[in-house]
Amino acid sequence: MAVIAQKCPHIQVTVVDLNEQRIKDWNDPDTNNIPIYEPGLSEIVAEARGRNLFFSTEVEKAINEAQVIFISVNTPTKTYGKGKGMAADLKYIELCARQI
Numbered sequence: 001m002a003v004i005a006q007k008c009p010h011i012q013v014t015v016v017d018l019n020e021q022r023i024k025d026w027n028d029p030d031t032n033n034i035p036i037y038e039p040g041l042s043e044i045v046a047e048a049r050g051r052n053l054f055f056s057t058e059v060e061k062a063i064n065e066a067q068v069i070f071i072s073v074n075t076p077t078k079t080y081g082k083g084k085g086m087a088a089d090l091k092y093i094e095l096c097a098r099q100i
Contacts (some may be wrong), residue, residue: 001013001015001053001070002041002044002045002048002053003044005044005048005051005052005053006044006048006053008052009048009051009052010052011052012052012054013052013053013054014046014054014055014056014062014065014066015053015054015055015056016055016056016057016058016059016062017055017057018057018059019057020057021036023055023056023057024046025053025073026049026055030047031043032037043048059099063099063100069100071093071096072095073092073093073095073096074092075088075089075090075092075093076088076089077089
């Protein structure tokens, strides 16, 4: 999402997470505290954050304002039923889709 914000400055990108601490970390002025390490990411976040890259816990607001939504959630391996131990459990994707 940060690269989309960097490469497309005319597009507003809002990253939403239910985890308040994670969002606080993304919004921390010290980009060394962002919760993911990837080479060059802190520089991209520093460049785009506050311009067209925003981090929030306001799910409903972000959904209502969005034109495009990317879902990124946990997809653990199923622990029951058909595909147990092999297939992805898609319940979190379904919950997000229903909320949207």
